[in-house]
Amino acid sequence: MTTMDHKSQSGGRAWIMLLLASAFEVGYALSVGGSQAFTVLSWSAAALIFFLLTLYFLSSALRTIDVGIGYAVWAGIGSVGAAVLGSVLLHQPLTLYQGFWLAVIIAGVVWLKLADSAKLKG
Template sequence: MTTHTRTTGNARAWIMLLLAGAFEIGYALSVGGSQAFTVPSWSIAAIIFFLLTLYFLSAALKTIDVGIGYAVWAGIGAVGAATFGSLLLDQPLTLGQIGWLAVIIGGVVWLKLADSPRFADKQAAAG
């Protein structure tokens, strides 16, 4: 496999993972709106988002290691649900919570950087 093919496949997997994270946010918000699956429209939306997030996560995990992929997916879902829950559902978000959500964002970014081909090449050359 050429470096270009590996890079293209890796980029595609990360796009799939970002989509899975976006659908996870939709799922979390829909579950909240479904009020324990008693509101049909929110319940249907939750099921659709759930199926979409599972599909895109499983597609991404064909290329990305499960530990890294799951951590990034969960981080995107957590930060997105907290942010959009605050903006759309008037759920309170304290300064302390915002700080810890920033830590999650930083961790997700570093996990992505650590999975980049340049970083892997530097690690291989150093080790």
């Protein structure tokens, strides 16, 4: 395996770890909402587990991905995921105006990922 192949494989693994961290962040946000200020034990326990998982996977991803890019992608996916799933699962309102700005966040996350690709780096 060449050095470039190893870097590419390592970078791909880091992005998968970052996506997992983002998914766990969504779970954390929804669990905190369901915990009712940590007064519901089951939701509070779920929040703690999701929090620990998101920290683990985020820290693993940031070993390879630049902190600024990784954190922005993690926060963007977590925000959009929590807003959309909060609307669906917790019946929280989501307006068209909010949906537009969430789409802007998604576009930013996609562009950050594209900017991190080896082809664009030269």
